[in-house]
Amino acid sequence: MSEPAKPIKVALLGCGTVGTEIVRLLTEQAPDLASRIGAPVELAGIAVRRLGKARPGVPAELLTTDAAELVTRPDVDVVVEVIGGIEPTRTWLIDALRAGKSVVTANKTLLAEHAGDLFAESDTFGGDLYFEAAVAGAIPLLRPLRESLAGDRITRVMGIVNGTTNFILSAMDETGAGYAETLEEAARLGYAEADPTADVDGYDAASKAAILASLSFHTRVTAGDVYREGISAVTPADVSAARALGRTIKLLAICERVDTPDGESVAVRVHPAMIPRTHPLAGVNGAFNAVFVEAEAAGQLMFYGQGAGGAPTASAVLGDLVAVARNLVVGGRGPRESAYADLPVRPIAQASTRYHISLDVADRAGVLAAVAAVFAEHEVSISAVRQEGRATDASLVIVTHSAPDAALRSTVDKIAGLPFVHEVVSVMRVEGEES
Amino acid sequence: MSEPAKPIKVALLGCGTVGTEIVRLLTEQAPDLASRIGAPVELAGIAVRRLGKARPGVPAELLTTDAAELVTRPDVDVVVEVIGGIEPTRTWLIDALRAGKSVVTANKTLLAEHAGDLFAESDTFGGDLYFEAAVAGAIPLLRPLRESLAGDRITRVMGIVNGTTNFILSAMDETGAGYAETLEEAARLGYAEADPTADVDGYDAASKAAILASLSFHTRVTAGDVYREGISAVTPADVSAARALGRTIKLLAICERVDTPDGESVAVRVHPAMIPRTHPLAGVNGAFNAVFVEAEAAGQLMFYGQGAGGAPTASAVLGDLVAVARNLVVGGRGPRESAYADLPVRPIAQASTRYHISLDVADRAGVLAAVAAVFAEHEVSISAVRQEGRATDASLVIVTHSAPDAALRSTVDKIAGLPFVHEVVSVMRVEGEES
Structure with a gap:
C-alpha cells in the first residue's frame, strides 16, 4: 500500500453543516485517510445552490452550482450527497450511478422511497451504494445490520431514531410541561426546525424505520408501508400516567418479523409508547439515538450515540467513503440490495x-x-x-x-x-x- | 445472483459449544445464507480432537482428527476456527492462509499475540482474515471500528469485555459478599470455568483490549503491552466504599490515544475501577458486555450485547463467514491490517x-x-x-x-x-x- 496510487476523486453535493464538516475532516485527516484507503482522497468539486455564501475552510475554486454536470464528470470516482430531499437529488444520484460512480448518501427520505431504483443502477453499472448516515447519524448501525448480522436472523428492531422528538419528550417528562410550549422551547434552543413537521409527525422516523426494516428483513419496505403517529397528541396527562407506573414515553420506531400460520410477514411502525424506566432505551435522553436489535443467535444488542449533527453525520459519511474508496483501490464491491425474502408488510x-x-x-x-x-x-x-x-x-x-x-x-x-x-x-x- | 453458483466450502476447526451452533445455523439458515452470499455454503469437514463424542446435529461423516490436512485441502475455500489457544491453532491458520484460504476466527488469544503474522500471510496470499467473534461475542464491534469509523479519529475505547468478572462484580455489588465465595457461586452456576485464571486475572480482557487498541489506533498492540490487574483483590470494603459514593466497580478495558508534547502515543490497560452508577456501563450486569467508543467527529458511541455463549459467538462468526464468502463470490477483499500509525505504547x-x-x-x-x-x-x-x-x-x-x-x-x-x-x-x- 506504500507505492503512490491514483487519487480517489470525490464530488460533494451540498455544503451546509454536514458538508462543511466533511470538507474539514477530508482536509485534516488526509494522511490518515490515504493510509487507510491505500490512495489519497481529493475533492473534485462541491455543488452548492449559491456560490456567494461564506464557507470557512471550503476551497472556493471547487464550488459549482452545476450538480448535474459534476456528478458525471469523468474525473469523479465517488459522489457524496448531503443535500437531502427527493428531486433533483434522485436524478443526480441515478445519473452518477449510470456513469459508474459510487455513491455515498445521508439521504433517508430518498432511500426510504427509492432504494430499489438506486440499487438497480448500482447493480447494473457497478458503483457502490452506501448510506450509513441516513439512519441514526454517527451510530454504526446499517453496516452491522447488513454485514455483521448477515449470518443471523433478525427478529426485531426497536429504537429512538429522531433526536428532536426525543428532546421534546425528555423535556416534557422532566418539566411536566405541555407539548406546544416544549416544542417552542426546543425550537428556541435549536433542537427543532422552524417547520418541525417532519420530526414531530414522525415522517423522519418512519423513513428510518423503512430503511431499517428493509435491511433487517431482506424485504423492500418504503416509508408508505410504515404506520406513523407523531408526538403532537402526547399530553402532560400521558406523561404523568406513565410516570405513575414507573414508565416514560418515547417515540419508537419498531420493525418486527411476525410468524403466523400463513407464513412470515413484517410489521413496521412509528408511534409514542410507554416503556419501563428500567429499560435501556429509557435512559436515552435529549438528542441521542439508540437502537435495540434482537436476533435469533446474537440475542439482544444495543447501539447508542449521536443521531444527528454536522460532525457525527460527517463521521458516518466518511466511514462509507473509506469503504467505497477501498473497494475502488482493491477491486471489491459493497453489499448489494438484499430483498430476496420479499415478505408481506402487515397493516398496523x-x-x-x-x-x-x-x-x-x-x-x-x-x-x-x-x-x-x-x-x-x-x-x-x-x-x-x-x-x-x-x-x-x-x-x-x-x-x-x-x-x-x-x-x-x-x-x-x-x-x-x-x-x-x-x-x-x-x-x-x-x-x-x-x- | 440467481444463476446456480459454485458452493463455498468451509472447513470448521473445533466442534464444542460454538462449533455445534455454527453447524446448526449453517444448516437451518442455508437458503437465507445462499441468498445473501450469492452462492450456497457447504461444510467440507470438521476437525475435532476425538471422533467418538456425541454431537447432535453434526454430520459424523464430516468429522476428522486431521486438522492440518483439512485446512489445506484443495476443495476448502474458508477455514473457520473456534478451537482457541496459540499452538497448534496458529500453525493451522498460517498454513490455511498460505494455501490461499480465507480465515474466520474467534481466537482472541491468538489475535492478541500474532495478528501481525496472520495479516502478513493474508496480505501475501490474498485470503481474508476476519475475527469479529474474538471480542465481545455477538456485539458487532470490530467491523464498526475497522470500517464504520475508518473516516474518524478514535480517541478512547472503554468497555466491559469479560462476562465472568462482570458477573462476579455484579453479584458482589448486589450481595456484599466476598470475592472467593462469589467466584465459587459463579463456578457453580456455570459463569466461571474450573480454572478461572484467564478471566479473573484479566488475561482474557487484556487480549481483547490489545485487539481493540490495534484496530482503533492503527498500531500493533499485543497482550504483553497491556497493563493488567484482575479482580481477585477487590474486597467487600471496596464495594461498599464505591456504593457510599454512588459508584459501582467494573473490570474495565481502556484504550486511550494520548497527545503529549513528544507526539501521540497509546495507553492500554485492564483493571477494576469505580464508575458512577449513572454511567451507562454501570447498568451492564451479569454476563453482558458493553463498549464505549469516543471518536473525534462521531462523539460517544456505545455497543451492548451478549459477550459470550455458543449462539451469540456463532452469530458473529457467521457474519464474518458471509462477508468472506461474498468477497469470494464478487471478487473483493476484506480490510487488511492497518498498523500504519505505529504509535508508541505508554507504560501504565x-x-x-x-x-x-x-x-x-x-x-x-x-x-x-x-x-x-x-x-x-x-x-x-x-x-x-x-x-x-x-x-x-x-x-x-x-x-x-x-x-x-x-x-x-x-x-x-x-x-x-x-x-x-x-x-x-x-x-x-x-x-x-x-x-
Missing part, C-alpha cells in the same frame, strides 16, 4: 401491541365489571388494573396484554362511549417488557 | 488515572493536613474529601483529579506508612466522569 391493525388506558370514571358499583366486559368482548386480555376512588369520581388505569391493534382500538372506542366514563385521560401503547 | 506509570482512597485514620488534629501534604508533595490534586469521626478513629475518603499513575501509587505508598493511618481500607481507580 394486525400488529400485536399493548395498550395503557387511563380513565376518569364514576365511582360506583359495577363500573369495573362493565369496563372489563368490553375488554372480554374484544378478546383483549388485561394485564394490570388500578382503580383509585377520589372525591366524586375514580381513576381507572388498565394495562392490557398483547392483542391485535384493531381490537385494542375498538375496545377504547367502545369504552369512551360508556355513560359512566367521564373522560379518557390517556391511551398509549406499551413496549419494552414481556407481554 | 505514565498513564493518567484517578484514585479513590479510603483510609482508617486516628481522629485527631493535623491528620488531614499531613495527608493532604503527601498529595501536594507528589503533585496530585484532590477532587473530593470526606472525613467522618467515629468512636476512636475516623474514616477519610479522598478522590483525586487525574494524575500520572506512578505519582498516585507513590502517594498511596507514603500515606500507608504514616503513623496515624491505621488501615488503607480501599484503593481503586475511578473512571467514567470528568476529571
